[in-house]
Amino acid sequence: MTWKNIEKMIHESWDKKIQKWYAHNANRIYVDIDPKDLVAFSRFLFEDLQARFIIASGVDTPRGVIEIVYHFDFYQLPVVFSLRICLKKPKPEVESLAGIIKGTEWIEREINELLGVTFNNHPDMRHLILPDDWPEGNYPLRRDQ
Amino acid sequence: MSEIIPIGPYHPLQEEPEFFRLHVEGETVTRLDIEIGYNHRGIEKLAESKSWDQVVFLVERICGICSTSHPAASINAMEDLGGIEAPERAQYIRTVICELERIHSHLLWLGLAGHFIGYNTVWMWAWKYREIVCDICEKVTGNRQSYAMFKAGGVRRDILDEDIPWIRKSLDKLKPALDMFKGAVIDDPVIHARTKGVGVLTTRQAKDFCVVGPTARPSGVAIDVRKDDPYFAYGWLDWDIVVLQEGDVFAKAVCRVLEMYESVKILEQCLDKMKPGIVDLKIKELPAGEGIGRAEAPRGEVYHYCLSDGSNYPARYKVRAPSYVNIFSNEVACVGQEVADAALVLAAVDPCYCCTERVIMVDDATGNEKTIKGSDLVKLSQDKTKRIQKSLGL
Numbered sequence: 142m143t144w145k146n147i148e149k150m151i152h153e154s155w156d157k158k159i160q161k162w163y164a165h166n167a168n169r170i171y172v173d174i175d176p177k178d179l180v181a182f183s184r185f186l187f188e189d190l191q192a193r194f195i196i197a198s199g200v201d202t203p204r205g206v207i208e209i210v211y212h213f214d215f216y217q218l219p220v221v222f223s224l225r226i227c228l229k230k231p232k233p234e235v236e237s238l239a240g241i242i243k244g245t246e247w248i249e250r251e252i253n254e255l256l257g258v259t260f261n262n263h264p265d266m267r268h269l270i271l272p273d274d275w276p277e278g279n280y281p282l283r284r285d286q
Numbered sequence: 287m288s289e290i291i292p293i294g295p296y297h298p299l300q301e302e303p304e305f306f307r308l309h310v311e312g313e314t315v316t317r318l319d320i321e322i323g324y325n326h327r328g329i330e331k332l333a334e335s336k337s338w339d340q341v342v343f344l345v346e347r348i349c350g351i352c353s354t355s356h357p358a359a360s361i362n363a364m365e366d367l368g369g370i371e372a373p374e375r376a377q378y379i380r381t382v383i384c385e386l387e388r389i390h391s392h393l394l395w396l397g398l399a400g401h402f403i404g405y406n407t408v409w410m411w412a413w414k415y416r417e418i419v420c421d422i423c424e425k426v427t428g429n430r431q432s433y434a435m436f437k438a439g440g441v442r443r444d445i446l447d448e449d450i451p452w453i454r455k456s457l458d459k460l461k462p463a464l465d466m467f468k469g470a471v472i473d474d475p476v477i478h479a480r481t482k483g484v485g486v487l488t489t490r491q492a493k494d495f496c497v498v499g500p501t502a503r504p505s506g507v508a509i510d511v512r513k514d515d516p517y518f519a520y521g522w523l524d525w526d527i528v529v530l531q532e533g534d535v536f537a538k539a540v541c542r543v544l545e546m547y548e549s550v551k552i553l554e555q556c557l558d559k560m561k562p563g564i565v566d567l568k569i570k571e572l573p574a575g576e577g578i579g580r581a582e583a584p585r586g587e588v589y590h591y592c593l594s595d596g597s598n599y600p601a602r603y604k605v606r607a608p609s610y611v612n613i614f615s616n617e618v619a620c621v622g623q624e625v626a627d628a629a630l631v632l633a634a635v636d637p638c639y640c641c642t643e644r645v646i647m648v649d650d651a652t653g654n655e656k657t658i659k660g661s662d663l664v665k666l667s668q669d670k671t672k673r674i675q676k677s678l679g680l
Contacts, residue, residue: 169366169578194496198591198604219515221578244496247614270323281331
């Protein structure tokens, strides 16, 4: 499948749900969506478009929201397609993708302990990189701490 | 009777600490728990207090073996952020460094894998020929490891024209060694018996666990950033990606051996095509925005994402190393294997290894703890090779 086809399919199915489509250049696309559409959109990318999940990155922005960017690519294509969601503090939460994409399990655990984002229905929310006795409610990548 | 065998967090076969808890029924592994985080250094947070130039040096410290892969992804991210295109000669020099690193990293793995199965000759020879590559690195960059060559917009040092004939000669010395290793892996009946059908990761599993590099390609997943999203000089050169279908430890070994040939091919073309020119654009600042950088490390795709507010420091810096996704796939690759093969399967993803000083065996039924040394686990594996050799009349 070419990127043109993939782009067309994404627009056809998701145009109404996409809040912002930004192409930094031809191969780097950033798309903002509502957190409640995340699971369905990711399922569409992973199952229907055969996308590959690369990683997610969380950031505590100065605007007071926690932003998570899920990075995907499409195997042999040079395009990185990044889905962005914004979660409100103080209790940011979103549905886990681990049920659809096994490879998201670790990074969701990491974002949970570093930024305090709750991933609902995650199968195994233990600490990943912080010690087990790390104080509750202390999130190293939060700006307000 | 169900038992748990912990491996780690420090293991003589591993360079980095990670902890594997093997659940076994008799000799068969039934489940694997993986714990990481023993060596978390907070590099992402640290990057926020470094200037863009310093970030490249910082990420070079993430890995001691593939020390140039992280700087490569890092400058790709910065150049993506700033829309910068480095000069042609710099792109060739960067490619040379990356491929030299791939060869020495694969040779290091091959040596360790040889040691695991009791082939210490393979270990010594692989590491002996690795010296040739390290010598080239030293000549070109001044260092055998951690070369500090890369910066956004160019490289810090040029390759001297008078060094190029010597580099070619060194590569010529390496080629017969690669033929020897290829023969040693592909033609050896004992290696076949130890590695074929062992630790299989299917194509579906590889895609579900989102694995990369020489863990994905032997499972029939044809991904390689150098081909898919060409950076540096890779798009201008003629080379192939190595894809196999079996997904077992044997395929992973063959994949790495064949990739070294491709690396030599790439190196020779770079030396041929490199023309005189500037090697650095002397970039002073980067704009606000986001940047994504990818690079194919010896272990797979390295992915860096940076967020800039226009200042001299990144507002957020995210690093995804290949082992982060590859190690997780052991959860399925290890299940159903014999304990004697477990170390080999865990090693087959080349997980930027760590060292365990000892292994504790816990008997679930009685709660008894039996401590055995890490070297005993290696011995288990080596004994199995000896049994196979004996049965083959070798």
